[in-house]
Every structure is written in C-alpha cells, then in structure tokens.
Amino acid sequence: MADVLVSAAFAFISIFVFFSTGRFPELNINDPGPALFPKMLSVILLVLSVALLLSAVFKRRKAVFFEHGWKKVLFTVLLLLLYYFSLDILGFLVSTSLFLIILIRYLEKRNLLHDVAISVGFTFLIYSVFQLLLNVPLPEFGI
Amino acid sequence: MKKFGVLAVLLLFTFSILAGCQSQGGKEAKVNFPEKAIEIIVPYAAGGGTDAVARALADAAKDSFSKPIAVVNKTGGGGAVGMAEGAKAKADGHTVTMVTVELVTLPNMGLAPFTYNDFKPIIQVNADPSALTVKADAPWKTAEEFLNYAKANPGKVKVGNSGAGAIWHLAAAAIEDKTGAKFNHVPFDGAAPAVTALLGGHIDAVTVSPAEVASHVKSGQLKILAVASEKRLEQFPDVPTFKELGIDVVVGTWRGLAVPKDTPDEIVSILYDGFKKAAEKDSFKEFMKNAGLGLEVKDGKEFLERMKNDNELFAKLINSLGLAKK
Amino acid sequence: MLSHLFYGLAKVLRPDIFLLLLLGVWGGIAIGSLPGLTATMGVALLLPVTFGMEPEAGMLLLLGIYIGAIYGGSVSAILLRTPGTPAAAATAMDGFEMAKRGEAGKALGISTTASFIGGIVSTLMLITISPILAKIALKFSAPEYFALAIFGLSIISSISGKSPLKGIIVGVFGLLVSTIGMDPMTSYPRFTFGNVNLLNGFSFIPVMIGLFGLAQALYNVEESEQAVKIQQKVEGVLSALSEIKRILGTAVRSAVMGTFIGIIPGAGADIAAFVSYNEAKRWSKHPEKFGTGIPEGIAAPEAGNNGVTGGAMIPLLTLGIPGDAVTAILLGALMIQGLQPGPLLFKEHGELVYTIFSGLLVGNVLMLISGLLGIRLFIKVLSVPKNILTPLIFVLCIVGSYAMNNSFFDVGVMLASGVIGYIFMKLDFPASPIILALILGPMAESNLRRSLIMSGGNYSIFFTRPISAFLLTLALITFITPFLKDFIKRKNLGN
Numbered sequence: 011m012a013d014v015l016v017s018a019a020f021a022f023i024s025i026f027v028f029f030s031t032g033r034f035p036e037l038n039i040n041d042p043g044p045a046l047f048p049k050m051l052s053v054i055l056l057v058l059s060v061a062l063l064l065s066a067v068f069k070r071r072k073a074v075f076f077e078h079g080w081k082k083v084l085f086t087v088l089l090l091l092l093y094y095f096s097l098d099i100l101g102f103l104v105s106t107s108l109f110l111i112i113l114i115r116y117l118e119k120r121n122l123l124h125d126v127a128i129s130v131g132f133t134f135l136i137y138s139v140f141q142l143l144l145n146v147p148l149p150e151f152g153i
Numbered sequence: 154m155k156k157f158g159v160l161a162v163l164l165l166f167t168f169s170i171l172a173g174c175q176s177q178g179g180k181e182a183k184v185n186f187p188e189k190a191i192e193i194i195v196p197y198a199a200g201g202g203t204d205a206v207a208r209a210l211a212d213a214a215k216d217s218f219s220k221p222i223a224v225v226n227k228t229g230g231g232g233a234v235g236m237a238e239g240a241k242a243k244a245d246g247h248t249v250t251m252v253t254v255e256l257v258t259l260p261n262m263g264l265a266p267f268t269y270n271d272f273k274p275i276i277q278v279n280a281d282p283s284a285l286t287v288k289a290d291a292p293w294k295t296a297e298e299f300l301n302y303a304k305a306n307p308g309k310v311k312v313g314n315s316g317a318g319a320i321w322h323l324a325a326a327a328i329e330d331k332t333g334a335k336f337n338h339v340p341f342d343g344a345a346p347a348v349t350a351l352l353g354g355h356i357d358a359v360t361v362s363p364a365e366v367a368s369h370v371k372s373g374q375l376k377i378l379a380v381a382s383e384k385r386l387e388q389f390p391d392v393p394t395f396k397e398l399g400i401d402v403v404v405g406t407w408r409g410l411a412v413p414k415d416t417p418d419e420i421v422s423i424l425y426d427g428f429k430k431a432a433e434k435d436s437f438k439e440f441m442k443n444a445g446l447g448l449e450v451k452d453g454k455e456f457l458e459r460m461k462n463d464n465e466l467f468a469k470l471i472n473s474l475g476l477a478k479k
Numbered sequence: 480m481l482s483h484l485f486y487g488l489a490k491v492l493r494p495d496i497f498l499l500l501l502l503g504v505w506g507g508i509a510i511g512s513l514p515g516l517t518a519t520m521g522v523a524l525l526l527p528v529t530f531g532m533e534p535e536a537g538m539l540l541l542l543g544i545y546i547g548a549i550y551g552g553s554v555s556a557i558l559l560r561t562p563g564t565p566a567a568a569a570t571a572m573d574g575f576e577m578a579k580r581g582e583a584g585k586a587l588g589i590s591t592t593a594s595f596i597g598g599i600v601s602t603l604m605l606i607t608i609s610p611i612l613a614k615i616a617l618k619f620s621a622p623e624y625f626a627l628a629i630f631g632l633s634i635i636s637s638i639s640g641k642s643p644l645k646g647i648i649v650g651v652f653g654l655l656v657s658t659i660g661m662d663p664m665t666s667y668p669r670f671t672f673g674n675v676n677l678l679n680g681f682s683f684i685p686v687m688i689g690l691f692g693l694a695q696a697l698y699n700v701e702e703s704e705q706a707v708k709i710q711q712k713v714e715g716v717l718s719a720l721s722e723i724k725r726i727l728g729t730a731v732r733s734a735v736m737g738t739f740i741g742i743i744p745g746a747g748a749d750i751a752a753f754v755s756y757n758e759a760k761r762w763s764k765h766p767e768k769f770g771t772g773i774p775e776g777i778a779a780p781e782a783g784n785n786g787v788t789g790g791a792m793i794p795l796l797t798l799g800i801p802g803d804a805v806t807a808i809l810l811g812a813l814m815i816q817g818l819q820p821g822p823l824l825f826k827e828h829g830e831l832v833y834t835i836f837s838g839l840l841v842g843n844v845l846m847l848i849s850g851l852l853g854i855r856l857f858i859k860v861l862s863v864p865k866n867i868l869t870p871l872i873f874v875l876c877i878v879g880s881y882a883m884n885n886s887f888f889d890v891g892v893m894l895a896s897g898v899i900g901y902i903f904m905k906l907d908f909p910a911s912p913i914i915l916a917l918i919l920g921p922m923a924e925s926n927l928r929r930s931l932i933m934s935g936g937n938y939s940i941f942f943t944r945p946i947s948a949f950l951l952t953l954a955l956i957t958f959i960t961p962f963l964k965d966f967i968k969r970k971n972l973g974n
Contacts (some may be wrong), residue, residue, distance in 0.1 A: 040935055090877075094894060110871070232679055350620060
C-alpha cells in the first residue's frame with residue numbers, strides 16, 4: 011500500500027516536471043537547452059514509478075509502516091518544527107536548552123537535575139565550539 | 154513544583170547571560186555609532202576571493218571602530234541571497250554588505266529581488282579588468298590577430314567564461330559588441346575550471362581576471378593579449394589595453410562595501426572613514442598584492458557612478474545575449 | 480630528492496610547526512566528525528588564522544585539518560549514521576551496520592587504518608611521480624567529466640541493496656532535484672518558484688544530514704521503547720590490526736583510485752569514496768555481503784577518500800590547478816603568502832614543496848596514532864543512554880545545517896529531507912543514491928551540454944575520445960552487472 015502511494019507521488023512529480031519544462035528557453039543552437047535533462051528524467055521517473063506500482067500490486071507485501079512508536083515520531087517532528095521556529099525568536103541558547111530538556115524527558119524520565127545539566131551543558135558546549143572557537147555565528151536572541 | 158523551580162533558575166541564568174552580552178552600550182556621542190558589533194555580510198562562501206577580501210579588510214579595520222567586526226557568509230543564488238539580505242537589513246549601519254559586480258548583473262538577468270538603488274555605497278576597495286588570455290603557443294600573437302581570426306570564422310573560437318551571465322561572460326560579449334567578432338561562448342562553473350580547460354587546449358581563450366591566469370602566464374603556459382582596463386596593469390606592463398588598440402572596452406569586476414539605502418549619512422561617513430583607513434594600511438595593500446587583486450579605493454560617490462555605468466552597459470549586453478529572464 | 484625530504488622532515492619536526500600540524504589533525508578530526516562542518520569549511524575557517532604565519536607553518540596547519548577532517552567524517556558515520564562530511568556517506572553503509580552489531584571499535588579501527596593507507600599511498604605517489612600524473616588533469620575536458628559522472632551514477636544499481644528498482648527511482652528523483660536552481664549553461668532559474676534561496680538549488684550538505692542523520696535519529700525515537708542495549712566490544716585496536724591482512728589489498732587499490740580521482744579537478748573525496756566502494760564490491764569474492772557491515776565496505780571508501788588528499792595536491796603543486804574544493808582554498812592560502820603554485824614553485828620554493836610532502840607523511844602518521852588512541856573515547860558516545868543521545872543528534876543536525884551557510888532555509892531543507900529520509904527508510908528506499916545523484920547530476924548535465932557547445936552539437940565527441948569512451952563503457956557494465964547476476968542466479972535456481 012505504501013509503495014503504491016509513493017509511486018503515485020513520484021508519478022505526479024514527473025508529470026508536473028514534464029509540463030513545466032515547456033516554458034524553458036533555448037539560447038545556443040548547439041546546447042540542447044535547460045529543458046532536456048529534467049524532461050528526460052521525468053519520463054524515466056514516470057516509467058519507473060509505473061514499474062514500482064505494478065510490482066507493489068503483484069507482491070502485496072504487508073504494510074509495516076505504522077508500528078508501535080509512530081506517535082513518538084510525530085511528537086518529535088512537531089517538537090523539531092517548534093524548535094526550528096523558536097530559534098529565530100528565542101535565539102540558540104534558550105531554544106536549544108528547552109528543546110533538549112523537553113525531548114530527553116519525553117523519551118525517558120530519569121533524574122531531572124541530571125537531564126537539565128546535560129541539556130544546558132551540551133548547549134553551551136556547542137555554542138562555544140561553533141561561535142567562539144570556529145567563529146561560526148549561531149542565531150542570536152531575537153526579541 | 155521542584156521541577157518548575159529548576160527550570161526557572163535555568164531560564165533566568167540564560168537570559169541574564171544574553172542580556173549581559175547585549176547591554177554594554179556605547180558612550181554618549183553625537184551619533185552613537187557603532188553601538189554594537191558591525192557585521193559584514195559576504196554573499197559568497199568562506200575561502201573564496203570575495204570572502205578573503207572581506208576578512209582582510211575587517212582585520213585591517215579592527216582598530217578603526219570601537220566595536221568588533223564580524224564577517225558572516227550568506228551564500229546562495231550566485232550572491233543574490235546574501236545581497237538580498239543585506240539590502241533588507243536594518244538601516245542603522247551595523248549590517249554592511251560586501252557588494253560585488255553581481256549587484257548590477259543579477260537584477261538585469263531577472264534573478265534578484267534588488268537593484269543597486271537599494272544600497273548606499275560606502276567604499277570601493279577592489280577592481281579587476283577582464284584579460285583576454287590564450288595559450289602561449291597559440292597562433293595569435295596580438296589581440297588584433299585573434300579578433301581578425303574570430304571575425305573571419307564566426308562562432309568557431311571557443312571562449313571560456315566563469316558561468317552564463319557572469320561578469321567574464323559579459324566581458325567577452327562586450328568585446329564581441331565593440332568588434333563585431335562572434336565567439337562560441339563556453340560557460341564553466343567558475344573561472345578556475347575555464348583556465349584549466351584552456352591549459353588543456355580544450356578551448357581557445359578565456360576572458361577572466363589577470364589574477365586568475367597570472368601564475369600560468371609567469372610560468373610561460375598562457376599569454377595575455379589585452380586587458381579591458383583604462384590603464385595598463387602594473388603586473389603586466391607589456392600587455393596593451395583594448396583602448397590602446399582602438400577598441401573601447403572597459404569591463405571587469407569590483408568589490409566594495411554598501412549599506413541599505415535608508416542609512417543616515419552621518420553613519421555612512423563614519424563607516425567610510427574607518428574602512429578608508431583600513432584600506433590604506435600596508436597590511437591590506439600587501440594582502441591585495443599577494444592575492445593578485447587590483448587595489449582600487451574609491452569613495453561612495455565614485456562607487457555609485459561605477460555601479461550606474463555598469464548597470465547600463467550590462468543591461469544592454471545581457472539583453473543581446475538573450476539572458477534576461479522574461 | 481631524499482636530502483630534500485630530510486630537510487622537509489627536519490622542518491616539520493620543529494616543535495612549533497609540529498604542534499600546529501598536530502593541532503590541525505586533531506581539529507580536523509573534530510570538524511570532520513561534526514555534521515555540517517566539512518573539510519572544505521574547516522580549511523576555509525582556519526585560513527585567515529594562517530595569514531600571519533610563515534608559509535610552512537600555515538600550510539601544515541591547513542593540511543593537518545584537511546587530512547583529519549576527511550578521516551573524521553567516518554567517526555560519526557560509523558557511530559551515528561550521520562556522515563560528518565559527504566566523503567563519509569559511503570562509509571555509513573557498512574560502518575553503521577558493523578557498529579549496530581557491537582563492533583564499533585573494530586569499524587573505527589578499520590576506518591583509521593584504511594584512511595592512513597589512503598593518505599600514505601597517495602602522498603608517496605605525489606612525491607614520486609606527480610609530474611607524470613599531473614598530465615591527467617589536463618586530459619579531462621567536458622566529455623570526460625560527463626563520462627566520469629555517468630560512471631559514478633551507474634554505481635547506483637549496485638549500492639541499492641535489496642531493491643535495485645527502488646534505488647534507481649530515488650536516484651532519478653535525486654537527479655531531478657539536482658536540476659532545481661539556475662541552469663548551469665544559461666542561468667535560467669528552473670523550478671525555483673521565484674524563491675531566491677532556490678537559485679543555487681538545494682544545498683547538498685543539509686539534504687545529506689537530513690537523509691542520514693535526522694532520519695536515523697527519528698528511527699531511534701521510534702525504537703526507543705524496546706531498545707536493546709548493544710554491548711560494545713572494546714578490543715577495537717587489536718581486532719582492527721587482525722583485519723589488516725584482509726583489507727590491505729582493497730585499501731591500497733582504493734588509495735590508488737582515490738589518488739587518480741583527486742588529480743582530476745572538480746572530482747573530490749565524495750566521488751572517490753563511492754567509486755572505491757563500488758570497485759571493492761566488483762572485485763570481491765562475496766559482493767553480496769557488502770552493506771551488511773564487512774571490513775572491506777569500510778576500508779574501501781575510507782582509503783579512497785583519504786587517497787584524494789595526496790592526489791588533489793598533485794595538480795595544485797605541479798600545475799597550479801586545484802584538484803578539489805579544499806586545494807582550491809590552499810591555492811588561495813599559498814597566493815596570500817606571495818607564492819604562486821605551478822611549475823615554478825618546485826624551482827623557486829623547493830624547500831616549501833618538500834616541507835609539504837613531509838608534512839603530509841607526518842600528518843598521516845599523526846592521524847593514525849590519534850585515531851587509534853581515540854577509539855576508546857569515540858566509542859563512549861554510544862554508551863550515552865539513547866534518550867539523551869538522540870536529542871543531542873537532533874541538535875547537531877540543526878546546528879550543522881545552519882552553520883554551512885548561516886541559513887534558516889537550509890535548516891528547513893534538512894528537516895524536510897529528514898522526514899523524507901525516515902519514510903524512505905521505513906519503505907526500504909535506500910538514501911545513498913540520492914546523495915550520489917545530487918553530487919553527480921549537475922556534473923553530468925553541465926558537461927554533457929558543455930561538450931555539445933564545444934563540439935558544435937556533435938554527439939560523437941563522447942565516443943571518439945578514448946577516456947570518455949572507456950568510462951562510458953565501464954558505466955554500462957557497472958550498471959547492468961547486478962541485474963545480470965540476478966538473472967543468472969534465478970536461472971540457476973530454476974534449473
């Protein structure tokens with residue numbers, strides 16, 4: 011079932027690409043132009059996704075996608091998104107410490123003080139390696 | 154409850170550190186500038202030529218200002234991402250952008266959400282002309298011979314450049330425009346691969362900067378036929394300019410600093426004084442000489458003039474090459 | 480020549496210079512093992528520091544970083560399935576499998592020894608026969624690059640594991656993704672939807688961090704409920720030494736291949752690693768075991784990518800042409816010191832050249848010792864409880880993808896790639912083909928079209944030039960071999 015969905019997605023992408031290449035210009039008579047590569051690839055991808063679709067239909071493997079831990083994964087992804095947006099607002103130090111504490115505690119609750127110490131310690135470690143040692147700036151406190 | 158307490162202490166701790174970093178305000182002055190670190194946005198990757206210039210200049214300027222200078226690389230879009238961000242930055246002078254000739258080429262190709270009018274130039278520090286370069290054992294001894302051959306065989310001479318619409322492509326187009334020759338333009342992914350292809354004899358000429366061919370010219374593998382500058386180059390005094398040959402082509406790249414257009418003039422002049430002092434330091438001059446980059450220090454007004462002229466020239470060339478996105 | 484080398488060696492062993500080299504190697508290993516910080520970026524970041532140094536000192540610091548970082552990428556690839564550098568993406572395939580079995584120490588030992596062999600072999604080639612080899616760099620023109628890219632892409636069919644069809648599909652998908660951004664020949668913006676951030680296409684590093692690192696971390700989250708704690712065996716050094724005999728042939732062959740790929744300008748450690756992996760598999764007596772965590776699967780890419788270090792120096796020093804992205808920065812470093820790499824460098828600054836040679840030899844030895852001694856330390860990472868390690872990996876992925884270009888957009892790209900990579904993992908779609916496609920897609924397309932512009936639209940240019948014709952034939956063989964083997968096996972089973 012999952013393979014069917016994926017091949018449908020790939021097929022959709024290839025059709026979209028094929029039609030968008032129509033507007034691409036051509037400049038040099040000897041250059042096949044910017045459209046050639048994507049157009050060719052989109053045709054190949056379409057053929058392959060049909061092949062995948064057929065093999066998926068014939069094999070009928072049992073879908074094993076949604077297992078035990080999917081709720082955890084979903085929570086993590088949402089938390090990552092929140093972390094991503096908070097970086098710009100709260101800056102690296104605050105949002106990273108918070109993200110770490112929440113996720114570590116979510117995955118398994120052990121000694122709170124220990125977890126907090128690790129989160130803050132690691133955040134400052136990364137901060138000093140990147141910002142202070144390598145001079146690679148990290149997002150600053152934004153407000 | 155205990156948990157909450159720890160969290161609160163933690164937050165307080167981080168906040169206070171952050172606050173400490175920010176609240177060291179400057180002394181009272183007429184125009185209080187700089188109030189915090191000055192950031193130079195470099196629209197190209199660390200390790201490249203533009204990055205090196207910015208870092209050398211920032212290093213030379215560290216005594217000119219009361220606050221530190223940080224160089225930040227914001228790459229992407231052939232320079233468009235960094236310059237777009239620089240144009241949109243807060244117009245308080247603390248975010249300075251290292252602008253390059255792409256400031257006037259990208260908008261004309263329809264690839265950038267800004268024009269040179271979005272910036273107020275501070276200072277220009279570098280300019281390099283295009284140098285028409287061929288293999289040392291090529292049949293052409295002079296630029297005239299080369300151009301005559303190109304005119305007699307339209308579309309045959311393969312001229313390598315650093316990318317479609319990049320400055321050295323436009324330089325070759327400018328030569329075509331003024332002489333009536335017709336080249337076969339071969340775009341490469343940067344100047345270095347183009348020079349390598351010339352060394353290997355896979356193309357006939359390149360129109361990149363003198364620095365990019367200098368080592369091969371000195372070792373006798375390549376020769377420069379002409380340069381597209383106003384005056385002959387110090388480094389190659391025997392190479393004529395196109396102007397001397399009666400071909401009015403002056404084209405090349407440049408680099409300098411600029412701030413968003415709404416930045417107050419007092420701040421711009423503080424920045425100019427500071428960076429001017431840096432650009433005149435021996436350490437910076439030495440760096441530019443060793444890196445083979447042309448030192449050309451000009452004030453904001455002259456810099457703006459150059460942008461304006463180049464903008465007109467490139468608009469025309471980009472249209473004639475069919476590179477303007479419709 | 481030997482006396483020159485001894486002079487160089489004496490210089491390298493001068494305490495202050497030696498210390499810089501050692502610091503470079505250590506810093507390089509650290510930078511390389513952090514996702515997002517590549518060898519190129521490490522060298523670029525430390526470049527300004529060398530401005531004030533004497534040329535020998537500055538160069539050796541940078542070379543130390545180069546050697547260390549190319550090796551360091553394998554550490555995180557093996558332990559966390561998060562390649563620290565693109566060059567280590569191939570190492571993750573077998574390295575992580577081995578670590579999962581509790582043999583992380585052995586895997587690290589193999590990668591260290593193989594990296595050392597790669598570095599030493601290529602440096603010896605650099606010292607002895609570089610003028611002859613340098614000519615290869617000039618033989619490569621657009622048709623050869625196109626053929627090389629196609630050869631690299633043909634590997635997809637053999638690194639796709641259980642399902643070649645799925646591997647090829649994601650490979651083609653990766654090629655399509657690689658066409659996003661300004662077209663290399665006309666600068667026309669393709670599929671950018673007016674977004675300036677997309678003009679140069681997706682940055683490759685964030686995609687890689689997402690597909691490998693973030694996807695694996697999400698997988699860890701899912702598994703965390705019934706996590707079985709794997710006891711890591713610690714006798715890494717010893718067991719690795721006992722494997723030397725087994726991997727020596729593979730490592731030396733890969734080192735030579737890496738050197739050649741390093742010589743070719745524009746082809747670097749990432750390509751070398753994949754090609755070496757594939758060739759090791761091709762010549763192996765048991766190719767089916769690749770991907771399950773076998774020593775050759777680690778030794779080949781690691782010897783190959785460190786082979787590039789010496790190889791890329793060959794055109795740099797003899798012709799003044801950089802062999803890869805790192806040596807392009809080294810070229811700048813030399814020029815800023817007032818030195819022009821190229822044929823004249825040997826004549827005018829022979830001492831510097833031999834100091835560089837000696838520095839590469841000593842640097843590789845330092846990397847070997849530090850790497851082997853460090854194994855115990857590196858492995859400690861895996862004794863961190865998963866509920867703590869996994870969140871830390873997430874932060875590393877985010878910081879690594881941001882630090883590349885200081886771009887939030889790249890972080891978003893990384894997150895999206897991570898989710899896609901996780902889904903792919905669950906559905907048995909391999910991730911490596913996408914990486915290969917993103918590296919080689921632009922190279923294939925631009926050189927195909929550049930060749931045609933140069934030849935006046937004549938396609939025969941690809942078949943009349945010997946190197947190009949050879950590589951294209953090799954590509955065809957490589958691509959169909961797995962299918963042929965499969966076909967023969969099935970036929971035999973049927974009988």
